Amino acid sequence: MPLQHVSPSVPSGRAGASFAAQLTYENVERRYGDTYALRDFNLDVAPGEVVCLLGPSGCGKTTLLRITAGIEKPSAGRMLINANEMAGPNRFVPPEQRGVGLMFQDFALFPHLTILDNVAFGLKGLPKDEAKTQALAMLARVGLQSYAQNYPHILSGGQQQRIALARAIVPRPAVMLMDEPFSGLDVQLRQSMQEETLALLRETRATTLIVTHHPEEAMRLGDRIAVMDQGRIIQIDKAEMLYENPNALFVARLFSEINEISYTVKSGQIDTPFGSFPAPEASNNPTATLCIRERGIRLSKSGDGLPGRILHKKFLGDIGLLEVGIQGFEEPLRTRVLDLTDWNRGDEVFVNLAPGQTLVFPGEKL
Numbered sequence: 001m002p003l004q005h006v007s008p009s010v011p012s013g014r015a016g017a018s019f020a021a022q023l024t025y026e027n028v029e030r031r032y033g034d035t036y037a038l039r040d041f042n043l044d045v046a047p048g049e050v051v052c053l054l055g056p057s058g059c060g061k062t063t064l065l066r067i068t069a070g071i072e073k074p075s076a077g078r079m080l081i082n083a084n085e086m087a088g089p090n091r092f093v094p095p096e097q098r099g100v101g102l103m104f105q106d107f108a109l110f111p112h113l114t115i116l117d118n119v120a121f122g123l124k125g126l127p128k129d130e131a132k133t134q135a136l137a138m139l140a141r142v143g144l145q146s147y148a149q150n151y152p153h154i155l156s157g158g159q160q161q162r163i164a165l166a167r168a169i170v171p172r173p174a175v176m177l178m179d180e181p182f183s184g185l186d187v188q189l190r191q192s193m194q195e196e197t198l199a200l201l202r203e204t205r206a207t208t209l210i211v212t213h214h215p216e217e218a219m220r221l222g223d224r225i226a227v228m229d230q231g232r233i234i235q236i237d238k239a240e241m242l243y244e245n246p247n248a249l250f251v252a253r254l255f256s257e258i259n260e261i262s263y264t265v266k267s268g269q270i271d272t273p274f275g276s277f278p279a280p281e282a283s284n285n286p287t288a289t290l291c292i293r294e295r296g297i298r299l300s301k302s303g304d305g306l307p308g309r310i311l312h313k314k315f316l317g318d319i320g321l322l323e324v325g326i327q328g329f330e331e332p333l334r335t336r337v338l339d340l341t342d343w344n345r346g347d348e349v350f351v352n353l354a355p356g357q358t359l360v361f362p363g364e365k366l
């Protein structure tokens with residue numbers, strides 16, 4: 001049957017909005033034997049906000065989503081939606097009563113269901129006709145209504161991603177959880193799917209957690225980014241703030257290409273060929289690490305600065321990378337330039353730092 005006869009009133013415009021929800025974690029902990037998947041986890045997500053969880057494999061990202069969805073219970077602490085306790089010492093609200101949508105990394109579409117039925121799956125509480133109408137509207141919203149009666153295997157990766165998103169969002173969850181939703185897509189497709197997904201999330205106003213281990217993806221998608229390590233949030237802020245004021249070397253490395261040089265701290269400072277910098281001293285560790293952003297090193301052919309020599313040059317498309325041996329540094333420093341044509345291996349140069357392009361952290365680089 002041609003689709004337009006199934007439901008003549010299928011809207012193809014915007015997705016309807018859900019009621020935005022506040023999401024709160026209070027000292028959430030999840031233990032597996034001696035392993036802490038989450039520890040002292042505290043976070044407030046504002047209604048309609050998109051927060052990206054960024055961190056290495058095993059830092060607890062998926063566990064946090066599972067606890068939020070109600071697939072997992074915290075060992076201690078509380079999780080609340082709109083100030084109602086969903087999981088805690090005294091209460092556990094089952095997954096289906098939380099208004100939480102979950103989208104997995106591998107999309108997890110049902111191969112034996114049509115694409116329309118895959119999307120309608122999230123609407124089991126509704127009368128069949130109503131569920132189909134809404135599912136079809138959502139299919140139209142993601143531009144795939146013509147595939148309604150086909151099966152998932154004929155879809156490309158990007159199309160499967162859209163269907164998985166449609167299925168998760170059609171019940172209008174107040175909270176959306178997405179676990180590495182773009183990792184199965186090739187790079188060219190990723191960016192357009194990120195934009196489409198964000199547009200859909202904004203329309204529905206769902207409060208959203210997106211797990212990723214790509215800093216750039218987190219910067220594109222998140223209103224804020226929570227950087228996680230070993231079950232905790234190391235720092236949470238807007239991307240610009242994480243870039244400008246990382247509170248740890250671990251965070252600095254995620255958002256900026258940097259050179260790292262360790263020094264001994266003396267009288268609250270480190271003395272380097274570029275001058276002295278105030279340095280915090282880690283307790284019982286008298287070393288500090290100077291970070292120089294690769295984009296913050298200025299080269300000139302004459303004038304002031306530390307003498308140096310270009311050791312390597314690498315073309316990287318939009319930017320060029322130079323390795324420069326610099327008087328006073330044991331290792332060469334990397335510097336990024338927009339145009340490589342003026343610079344060649346063996347060139348004698350003078351090296352300066354642009355203002356505000358250094359960071360100092362306690363402890364040695366590891």
Ligand code: ADP
Binds near residue numbers: 056058060064
């Ligand atoms: P991420 O999603 O950030 O990669 P996870 O939340 O999956 O991390 O896992 C966090 C930690 O908890 C890891 O050390 C992992 O091995 C452990 N873990 C997760 N689930 C289980 C489980 N069911 N049993 C035992 N350990 C688990």
Ligand code: MG
Binds near residue numbers: 061062063
């Ligand atoms: Mg995971």
